Amino acid sequence: MTERILFVFEGEKTEKTITDSLLKKFIENDKRVVLSSFKTDIYSLYKLMSEDEDLDVFAVLKEKNPDLVDFDRDSFSQLFLFFDYDGHAPTASDEKIDKLLSFF
DSSP states (O other): OOOOEEEEESOSSHHHHHHHHHHHHHSTTOTTEEEEEOSSOHHHHHHHHHHOTTOOHHHHHHHHOGGGTTOOGGGOSEEEEEOOOOTTSTTOOHHHHHHHHHHO
16 A cells, blocks of 8 residues: 555635644655545535445545545555534534544
8 A cells, every 4th residue: 555645625725824834843754644634524524434334534525625636545544634623503503513523
């Protein structure tokens, strides 16, 4: 398996700034890190994944992000999801946060 790492963020703007800062501080010049965004909240990802237990998280991410077209699930040894709480989202709840932590 490739030693490539996929970082998936909720959005594209603020998260990009945060990512750039993190990479500078902790993973300087590491070409193994690939950045991507899901472009919606974690509850949407959880809903998709929980509706089909055979669904692969990478396949869902790839479908929503054309930047991943040249990769397959075996292109990455690690996948990290970075989403904020979004307590204001209509689908948010503390119970769902517990389920999300268990699920992912």
